[in-house]
Amino acid sequence: MTAARADGARIVTGARLHAVRARHDGVLVEWDGGRLLARHAFSTLPLTALGRVARPAPSAQAAGDAAGLVFRAMVLVYLVHRGGRWTGHDAHYLPGPETPMTRISEPANYRDSPDDPTDRSVLCAEIPCAVGDATWSAAPDDLARLVQQSLARVGLPPIDLPAEGGVEVRRLPRVYPVYTVGYQQRLAGLSAWADRLAHVTVLGRLGLFVHDTSHTAMRMAYDAADCLLPGGGFDHAAWASARERSRRQVLDD
Missing domain, CATH: 3.90.660.20 (Protoporphyrinogen oxidase, mitochondrial; domain 2)
Known part of the structure; x- marks a missing residue:
């Protein structure tokens, strides 16, 4: 965190998140006592939790299916x-x-x-x-x-x-x-909604509902940062390739 702060990062901990609002000009994040309008947001929230605070919200069907995760x-x-x-x-x-x-x-x-x-x-x-x-x-x-x-x-x-x-x-x-029988079907709607959420990229074990390691999560974070473009854009094709590389990875520990 020391290095991040030295590079100008602001780190907020122990705050309750209220809303993640995807807008045409970026993402408005609101929490206890603060708010920030960003060009792009990375979320490692559990996908079900993101569905409860993000706007536009997922469909009732997608949210209902995901309740079984x-x-x-x-x-x-x-x-x-x-x-x-x-x-x-x-x-x-x-x-x-x-x-x-x-x-x-x-x-x-x-x-x-x-x-x-x-x-x-x-x-x-x-x-x-x-x-x-x-x-x-x-x-x-x-x-x-x-x-x-x-x-x-x-x-x-x-x-x-x-x-x-x-x-x-x-x-x-x-x-x-937990990969219960039929979890893919329960996850599909919410996952598709998250992929369409403007200016928001979901990653990590809880965000993607995947069994990965901290090594994989950190590598994916680097990949996500590399997809940021000058001016606040995001290279969705490069991110799709990074997701596919992560999906094919086999851990040999």
Whole structure:
């Protein structure tokens, strides 16, 4: 964000979005306490959320069909580990049914920074769930115990938590699109509406209702920025090609 601000960007966080109004001269974005008229807007909002705030609005048919689209929620459990690095790996994937966690990562192992402490590390355990279920509503200490039990079950080392504190929880209501039977038909109308929304480009996992990675999302963001033309125009043909490249991508991790 520091680099963006240095280049003249204005960053607003923690604001409630009220409207995205597509006009002949650009896009008027309105939020708590502010508004901005832009030549072009990029939206990574969940497509269903964009349909509720954008004008012109999608048809009643498209909005009704999209109401059946489902997103998987996730609880992120951050845990302090005393004594240095927990393991030498950046992430452990846990796809089996014996644990509710799908991944536990150690962010410090993704980088090489002299600013990182040597006497402790922080881990992030990802637990998919549904908004309002027992996992979503669980207390931090209960989630920490769940993580420790899961690690023991799969043979990974325990986390040496401090006697007090050391656990932070973040709850994300929409993380992964759920591909239920017939989701393509429920998505089609809203997706076609978004493609026609003047001066607005939708991208990202939630915007396009696709299973992609952060690498893919960032690459798509660069592609979208490259499609901006002098004077505020947008190269729709180049964007269609970028979308197709992203669709064909196969992740080898």
